[in-house]
Amino acid sequence: MIVAIDFGITNTDIAVSNGGALDFFSFKTNLPIEESNILGLLNQIKINHKSIKTIGISGGRSSDFSEDIDDIKLIKVPEVEAIGRGAKRIFKENDSMLVMSLGTGTGCIFVDNKTYQYVGGIPVGGGTLAGLSKLLINEDSIDEVSSLATSGDRSEVDVLIDDVVSGIDILKPNLSAANFAKVSRNKYRKEDIAKALTNMIGEIIGTVAFSNAFIFQKAEVFFTGRTFLEPNIKAAINERLTIAGIKGIYSDAPGKENCIGILDFLEENN
Secondary structure, three states: OEEEEEEOOOEEEEEEEEOOEEEEEEEEOOOOOOOOHHHHHHHHOOOOHHHOOEEEEEEOOHHHOOOEEOOEEEEEOOHHHHHHHHHHHHHOOOOOEEEEEEOOOEEEEEEEOOEEEEEEEEOOOHHHHHHHHHHHHOOOOHHHHHHHHHOOOHHHOOEEHHHHOOOOOOOOOOOEEEOOOOOOOOOOOHHHHHHHHHHHHHHHHHHHHHHHHHHHOOOEEEEEEOHHHOHHHHHHHHHHHHHHOOEEEEOOOOOOHHHHHHHHHHHHHO
């Protein structure tokens, strides 16, 4: 039995590979991330750790962990490589690819054969959505924020292109010129704030994605993680990509990609 554990800021994801069967588990991360968490996680998913041959770990401070735990070998996989390998497996890509990993924050990885290059990251992602939702509209539930956003009107909150300029064909009238710039002068509802917030996060991620696509001369960007599961964020990402003529391709295994990448590393190196 081989186990992969990816320690994220928000979620800790686990994959268990046993005789061809592959099972996934996910838990909210208990900070700080410590080596002692590993056996506790295995107990939660009712796995006898004595039957485990190897545990692959990535994310958090896992690079500081020991080489083994309770006589189980710990293999540390660089997070950038876990992201890249997972994306290659999920999307079945053998050529070079640009990957945006959408988690609590957002990271960008360029994959070329077996080279995994960290391009950069931004502190905007699912954590931004959770934090600002609580701060601005006192909502803890992302599902509720998403529901509110669906019926929101961000023109009551954002200054749009149509408010300030005309005649620039590439800029659609409903694009943001300034996020939240109307708040001081307009009446607005929780729904409008939720819509503006989810849209802003998607716009930022989409802009970073197409900018890196231009740098690496790629016509496609591959998205992993969970943040794009919020439909308003995904729509805003796609709107930005469309302006730039870039295609966004989204993982069909959201949240599992890094664990798949860890397992791929273990298969190749053990």
